[in-house]
Amino acid sequence: MSWRLDSRRRMILFLLAAVALGLQFVLDATRTAGRQDDYDLKLEAARRAERAYEAVREHRDLVGANVDLVNDPGSTGLVGPEVSLITNAAGDLDAKLTSLNPNFAAIFVEYFRQAGLAPGDPVAVAISGSFPGVNIALYAALEAMELRPVVITSVGASNWGANDPQFTWLDMETLFFETGIFHTRSAAATFGGGNDMGRGLSPAGRELIREAIARNGVPLLESRDIDDAIVKRMSFYTEAGRGRAYRLYVNVGGGIASIGSRHNRTLLPAGLTFELRGHNWPRKGTLVLMNDRGVPVVHLLGVVGVARRHGLPIAPDYHPLPGEGEIFVREMYRWPLAAGFLVLYGLACVLILAPEVRRGLFDRLTRRPPPATAALLAAALLGLAAPDARAANWREVDPADKGAATCVRSGGQRFTYHALGPDRAVVFRVQGPRRVKLLTRQALSAGGTAGAGYAVSVVLDGSEILHKTFAGDEPGDNALCDGAVLSALERAYVEVPRGEHELRVTAATDGGRVYGRLFRDVKRAVAGNVPYAPEAWAESATLQFESGKQSEYYRFTADQPLVVAVTGPTHLQLFTRLDFARGMLGSQNYTIEVLCDGAPWSTYHYDTTRLPNAFYPDRPDLLPGSRRKAVITVPAGRHVYTVRCVRPDRCGITARVLMPRRDLEQSP
Structure with a gap:
């Protein structure tokens, strides 16, 4: 039998594709936030780094140093001047702001664990003053993992780095050592800059670096040229290692002696x-030479790219807190559910599409019901995809007047039917929108012979919406409780619009009375999340996409927060979008604070861009931002959560709250 894409085969393929998309949707909707490997160790390192940031802030306050809040919005005190006598290269301010994040320490921990480092392992380190925030994170990770670093520092720095001659990276090291935050210090120092000799700096600038090295008690490595600088660094690492092979080489910044x-x-x-790829290196620095000896290397210069890969914010206008970012917690698929879907879907494809199985299958589909195996498979897929669905989806509707009830016996059980006549209607009241099913039977003459047929009429609020004729000529397996035989069951369906409506059902026949029952459909309870309305907000907002789809959001501001009352235990999904004024381009940062019962609960910092192809019909002056998600875990009992905008100062944010369907009934 050849394979031809006739309508039946095409239908099967479309069905399989639709099922695959549905399963993927379920997997995406059921993703859960999970801690990354070495979560506790990463958090410890980030907290160590944060203590160093606090020490710098306190020191800058004590010495009366002015912090430029425009270029240092996080008020870290680690953003130096644009130009100074020890500035040796051009620097990017966004890269410097991105690096001022204690959670970079978690990235170093991840690198160290991937390299297989253990407490006590020696590590060769080359840093400069260009990225003091990354240096702090590196020291925090080294000490959290109890490693033994040998550090050589290039004191000069690029724009916006540790380029204050009176507060160089060596001065910061001394501050951290004296306050007991870090025990790691530089074993040697160089001028940095061109040829690692301070080329490009003025004599006054080189003298300031020499003074900084001397006042911090660090040996100075002087050299004749760049090749001599590389040789002296390698010799120093060898002597300081005391015969132990280095397990890792770490380079931070663009020190020329390190990168070559x-x-x-x-x-x-x-x-x-x-293992670095083979290149025709113009010159091999200590980083490449170490790797030639079989030592793994960590190179950190493209700070923005590294931050983006690990879910850290780019140039934030706030100071991030320890524990924030995908390096700590990331949404993951539920692998048991994914494995179950994969097995069932693969089995479905084999049963339907394998040549030896499908031979003759499509022909049989047209003349008899699907095989039991396929039916069981479909039931299993539906059961796994919607485990909370109810078994039945029809519920009987009682008439307003039960006076015409009649007893019907079927399969050893008794059911109540209602006599339908041409003059006296049976009245039902139904709340729409929903589908209604009418079941009818006709009483047959003695001996079960054929009846004369009958017609059923359904009138909705005075207008006839159904008039259908049935033959009533096939005896069924049911009977009235008094013994009269009934015809086979007949079905008719009508659609009831939204609102409460009155249905009047009548039947006309020339012989044999007609009996009927009415059922309304019950929508299945599908597992998943449903919208949850807040208690208070600033204004409602309808988000509309170009496709025509709409979603209801609630706008809140710093003065008019979003208030959500909920009964736990449960969890809420809070989706927020920053309002963009027309004409605003690029990315924007915003911060929201969540309070639980009046007490601070959590703070979220987001970076967002304008959402294309969507708008607010009721606010044409505003455009929506990309959606950002937060998960609020609600403990047992009733709680009130308040969500307010913290940054920017004048902000508007729309929010949408979702709750698991199974928990909806217990909340107010």
């Missing part, structure tokens, strides 16, 4: 690398 040449920047991959 400015052309090497485009050849060196960011992050952890076990």
Whole structure:
């Protein structure tokens, strides 16, 4: 039998594709937030880094240093001036702001664990003053994992780095050591800059670096040229290692003696690398030479790209808190559910599409019901995809007047039918919108011979919406309780519009009375989340897409927060979108704060962009931002959650709250 895409085969393929999309939708909707590997160790390192940030803030306050809140919106004190006498390279302010995040320590922990490091392992480190925030994160990770670093520092720095001559990276090291935050200090220092000799700096700038090295008690490595600088660094690492082989080499920044040449920047991959690809290196710095010896390397220069890969914010206008970002918690699929879907869907494809199975299958589909195996498989798929669905979807409707009730016996059970006549209607009241099913039978003459047929009429609020004729000529397996035989069961369906309506059902016949029952459909309870209305908000907002689909949101501001009353235990999904004024381009940052019963509960920082192809019909002056999600875990009891906008100062945010359907009934 050849394979031809006739209508039946096409229908099967479309059905399989639809089922696959449905299963993927279920998997996406049931993703849960899960902690990443080494969560506790990463959080410990991030908290160590945060203590270093606090020490810098306190020190800057004590010495009366002015913090430029425009260029340092997080008020870290780690953003230096644009230009100073020890500035040796151009720097990007966005990259510097991105690096001022204690959660970079978690990235280093992840690199170290992937490299297989253990407490006590020696690590060679090369850093500069260009990224003091990354240096802090590196030291925090080194000490959290109890490693033994040998650090060589290039004191010079690029714009916006540790380029304050009176507060260089070596001065920060001393501050951290004296306050007991870190025990790691530089074992040697160089000028940095061109050829690692301070080339490009003025004599006054080189003298300021020499003074900083001297006041912090760090040995100075001076060299004749770049090749001599690389040789001296390698010799220093060898002597400081005391015969132990280094397990890892870490480079932060673009120190020329470490990377070898400015052309090497485009050849060196960011992050952890076990073996560098072979290149025609213009010059091999200590990073490449270490890797030639079989030492894995961590290279961190493209800070923005590293932050984006690990879910950290880009150039935030706030100071991130420890534990934030996908490096700690990430939404993951429920693998048992995914495995079950994969097995069942694969089995369905084999049964339907395998040549030896499908031979003759499509022909049989047209003349008899589907095989039991396929039916069981379909039931299993439906049961797994919607485990909370109810078994029945029809419920009987009682008439307003039960005076015409009649007893019908079927299969050893008794049921109540209602006599239908041409003059006296049986009245039902139904709440729409829903579908209604009418079951009817006709009493046959003695001996069960054929009846004369009958016609059923249904009138909705005075207008006839159904008039259908049935033959009534096939005896059924049911009878009235008094013994009269009934005809086979007949069905008719009508659609009831929204609102409460009156249905009047009558039947006309020349012989043999007609009896009927009315059922209304019951919508299945599908597992998943449903919208949950808040108690208070600033204004309602309807979000409309170009496709015509609409979603109801609630706008809130700093002065008019969103208030949600809920009874736990349950969890809420809070979706928020920042309002964009027309003409606003690029990404925007915003912060929301969640209070539980009046007490601070959590703060969320988001980076968002304008959402294309969507708008607010009732607010043409505003455009929606991309959706951001937060999960609120509600403990047992009734609680009131308040969501307010913290940043920017004048902000509008729309929100949509979802709750698991199974928990909806217990909430107010």
